[in-house]
Amino acid sequence: MSNFARTERQRLADLLTAAGPEAPTLCAGWTARDLAAHLLLRERRADAAPGIRVKALAGWTAKVQAGYAARPYEESVRVFRAGPPRFSPFALARVDEAANTVEYFVHAEDVRRAQGGERGWEQGGGPEDVPAGLAAALWRRLPLLARLEAGRKSPVRLALVSPGRGRIEVGPAGAEVVEVTGEPGELVLFAFGRGARAALTVEGAEGAVAALRAALPLPPADR
Structure with a gap:
């Protein structure tokens, strides 16, 4: 079975580390710190994750995410890089691959393409080659x-x-x-x-x- 989600997790963690906590992202209003907090909430807080999509629950999600964002940034990235906890559905390889391949690819590009302003990512080399698989x-x-x-x-x-x-x-x-x-x-x-x-x-x-x-x-x- 492919492991693109795991590979993209590591790439995303590398980009978050290199960018630093206050770096911009393509997620409107979010810094890299906010994005790291979102990633941890999504796979570690099943009670708060539904609010990512359901507006009626968004208040609780925002509160939990703010708590993660208040943690030391380097620790948050380290925990995300290490992978989901055993009780998370994402600990199942098939679930991880299905749910996170696109998620982590998009968020990795959210970090990479936000650096250097609107055209800066192009000046830095533009889109990177994506492996064929x-x-x-x-x-x-x-x-x-x-x-x-x-x-x-x-x-x-x-x-x-x-x-x-x-x-x-x-x-x-x-x-x-x-x-x-x-x-x-x-x-x-x-x-x-x-x-x-x-x-x-x-x-x-x-x-x-x-x-x-x-x-x-x-x-x-x-x-």
């Missing part, structure tokens, strides 16, 4: 998460294209089509609202692209 895993997960994330927000029909892999369409049927092309990792980032920092090609009628840009972040038009 991980790229394939991200592509397999893309249809579902694209429907649940970008597809629900898009006013246009989205055609997500990865050369050599295929085409995925989500969004309102019958609407104008905008084609977004990129590697699987870049398309995953777009689906999760990180498109402004993703290496993508966007093609479609001017009005349709403008409508999409108003709903979901896209790369700068001059890229």
Whole structure:
């Protein structure tokens, strides 16, 4: 069985360590310290984790996360790097792989691509090569998460294209089509609202692209 979640956990921990606690991330309003606290809450506090998605429970989640954020940053990153506790569902390899491969990939890029400002990550080398196995895993997960994330927000029909892999369409049927092309990792980032920092090609009628840009972040038009 693949271990992409474990590999991405270590990469994310490395990036958090290198960035430092006050570094920005692509998670709106969160520093690296806040992101580390979120990661610990998610796998160690089953009572607070539902509030990540359920607004009615968000107050308790925010309180618990603030408690984690108040801990020494280096300790938080060390605990996250060591992996989930034995009682966590994520301690099961199959659950970890299913639930965390995309989660840790996206958050690792949240840290890496936030450094140096809007275009700084490009100047520092842009997207890194994603191992073939991980790229394939991200592509397999893309249809579902694209429907649940970008597809629900898009006013246009989205055609997500990865050369050599295929085409995925989500969004309102019958609407104008905008084609977004990129590697699987870049398309995953777009689906999760990180498109402004993703290496993508966007093609479609001017009005349709403008409508999409108003709903979901896209790369700068001059890229």
